[in-house]
Amino acid sequence: MTRYFTQEHEWIEVNGEVGTVGITDYAQGQLGDITFVELPAEGATVGKGDSVSVVDSVKAASDVYSPVSGTVTEANPALADAPELVNSDAETGGWLFRVTLSDPAELEALMDEAAYKDFVAGL
Amino acid sequence: MSEPDSYEDEDAVIETQLLPLDPWHRERGGRMVAFAGYWMPVQYEGIIAEHLWTRENAGLFDVSHMGQLEVSGEGAAAALEALLPGDITALKPGRLRYSLLLDENGGVLDDLMVTNRGEEIYVVVNGATKWDDIAHLREHLPDAITLNHLDEHGLLALQGPKAADALARLNLEPVAPGTPCLAELTFMQAGAFLWDGRPLWISRSGYTGEDGFEISVRGEHIEALANALCEQPEVKPIGLGARDSLRLEAGLPLYGHDLTPETDPVSAGLTFAVSKRRREEGGFAGAERVLDLLAGGTQSVRVGLALEGRQAAREGASVWSAGQQVGMVTSGGFSPTLQRPIAMAYVERPCAAEGASLEVEVRGKRLAASVVPMPFVPHRYYR
Numbered sequence: 001m002t003r004y005f006t007q008e009h010e011w012i013e014v015n016g017e018v019g020t021v022g023i024t025d026y027a028q029g030q031l032g033d034i035t036f037v038e039l040p041a042e043g044a045t046v047g048k049g050d051s052v053s054v055v056d057s058v059k060a061a062s063d064v065y066s067p068v069s070g071t072v073t074e075a076n077p078a079l080a081d082a083p084e085l086v087n088s089d090a091e092t093g094g095w096l097f098r099v100t101l102s103d104p105a106e107l108e109a110l111m112d113e114a115a116y117k118d119f120v121a122g123l
Numbered sequence: 124m125s126e127p128d129s130y131e132d133e134d135a136v137i138e139t140q141l142l143p144l145d146p147w148h149r150e151r152g153g154r155m156v157a158f159a160g161y162w163m164p165v166q167y168e169g170i171i172a173e174h175l176w177t178r179e180n181a182g183l184f185d186v187s188h189m190g191q192l193e194v195s196g197e198g199a200a201a202a203l204e205a206l207l208p209g210d211i212t213a214l215k216p217g218r219l220r221y222s223l224l225l226d227e228n229g230g231v232l233d234d235l236m237v238t239n240r241g242e243e244i245y246v247v248v249n250g251a252t253k254w255d256d257i258a259h260l261r262e263h264l265p266d267a268i269t270l271n272h273l274d275e276h277g278l279l280a281l282q283g284p285k286a287a288d289a290l291a292r293l294n295l296e297p298v299a300p301g302t303p304c305l306a307e308l309t310f311m312q313a314g315a316f317l318w319d320g321r322p323l324w325i326s327r328s329g330y331t332g333e334d335g336f337e338i339s340v341r342g343e344h345i346e347a348l349a350n351a352l353c354e355q356p357e358v359k360p361i362g363l364g365a366r367d368s369l370r371l372e373a374g375l376p377l378y379g380h381d382l383t384p385e386t387d388p389v390s391a392g393l394t395f396a397v398s399k400r401r402r403e404e405g406g407f408a409g410a411e412r413v414l415d416l417l418a419g420g421t422q423s424v425r426v427g428l429a430l431e432g433r434q435a436a437r438e439g440a441s442v443w444s445a446g447q448q449v450g451m452v453t454s455g456g457f458s459p460t461l462q463r464p465i466a467m468a469y470v471e472r473p474c475a476a477e478g479a480s481l482e483v484e485v486r487g488k489r490l491a492a493s494v495v496p497m498p499f500v501p502h503r504y505y506r
Contacts, residue, residue: 008124008125009124010124027124031124032169032170032364033169033170033171033172035435035457035464036432036434036435036457036464038434051125054434054486055124056433056457058170058171058174058364058368058456058457058459059165059170059364060437061435061437061486062124062125063124063125064124065124065125083433
């Protein structure tokens with residue numbers, strides 16, 4: 001399994017053809033208390049960079065962009081009742097959705113963990 | 124993920140200024156954002172935690188960005204009445220009231236607190252509007268009236284059910300004999316106090332719906348005072364984020380959002396700020412239109428909305444009834460106390476009755492909402 005990161009602070013962990021997507025711990029820290037997450041529908045076709053989810057914090061609503069193109073297979077069912085999981089477990093239990101990659105080559109443009117760390121350090 | 128930036132100034136044209144407590148906020152982990160021309164803490168440990176702390180204990184808010192003004196001279200109260208619809212001449216020493224700065228058309232230029240300090244009238248205005256307010260007052264007040272900007276003073280708000288307990292431990296002495304001691308001050312009363320020889324002006328007031336105090340203090344003493352207050356076990360510093368969610372739950376309008384020059388006191392549901400005598404006599408800026416609206420009613424009115432589900436509606440969201448747009452949200456968010464989204468909106472009168480079922484459009488979806496009375500969370504002022 002390999003984990004990739006975007007400049008918009010999403011992570012995607014790829015296992016075969018399926019990627020699990022969330023927002024990074026840095027991102028949840030910037031957003032503050034998360035009160036609602038709108039998730040994409042199962043079966044939805046998404047394009048790389050599309051706004052596919054909304055994370056609502058006390059402060060503001062923020063779009064989440066899909067790091068890759070593909071088809072949504074699952075949305076995290078735990079977030080309906082416990083959106084605060086995205087605060088407490090952003091990079092594990094607070095995942096947002098799973099997607100079947102239609103173009104795995106898109107991953108090459110993303111950052112690995114070390115590169116993302118450097119990117120955040122420079123913000 | 125897109126950047127959340129709702130507290131940032133989008134049209135800041137001058138360099139962002141530092142408040143006297145700036146380093147104090149940073150030392151305490153305040154996340155600083157540009158707001159009303161100043162760097163201000165939006166949060167320390169988190170908005171929800173700070174919000175709930177204030178509702179249960181006491182929160183200390185630095186509101187030194189607000190404008191503190193003194194209006195003095197023979198007939199100062201009467202002169203202010205030309206610009207405000209409140210009964211300022213009837214205000215007794217040591218009393219304050221909420222009022223509105225109106226333009227010639229009755230549009231709201233600012234909302235403010237007016238206090239009779241005996242020697243002068245003390246006015247606290249919003250930070251983002253203070254320079255325009257000062258210009259407006261200088262232009263419209265007679266030459267014999269002096270306007271003094273207390274820009275060497277900071278302002279702290281101590282808010283919450285334990286605010287009085289915490290403040291009592293500072294052993295404040297009333298300056299003038301015969302004036303109420305701190306514990307005797309009731310909501311919308313104020314007085315001059317000494318803290319260890321340092322002068323404070325304290326009013327029992329605030330913008331959270333809780334009991335509490337607003338404390339005007341010279342800039343050179345504000346850090347010592349903030350430290351003395353935060354040493355009390357009931358008190359934590361609270362940021363702008365919770366200040367906004369607290370005032371929203373309290374049903375209190377936020378200038379620049381729920382009140383603007385395009386809104387009037389009647390639509391805004393602030394007719395209590397248009398005093399009885401002033402209704403009879405008129406003679407304030409915008410009186411003709413405001414009195415017409417009082418008599419004839421307005422097309423829309425500011426209401427509270429409770430939304431179904433958890434998704435918040437924010438400023439600019441459209442409000443719908445039976446397929447027609449009937450209004451607009453002017454502020455909204457998730458209520459930490461009620462654990463549901465709430466909003467203020469201007470809604471056409473036929474759809475504004477308590478209990479009316481409406482829809483609010485958020486990101487292309489229509490969310491069910493109903494009109495509910497404000498405040499959303501009951502006020503707990505000390506009367």
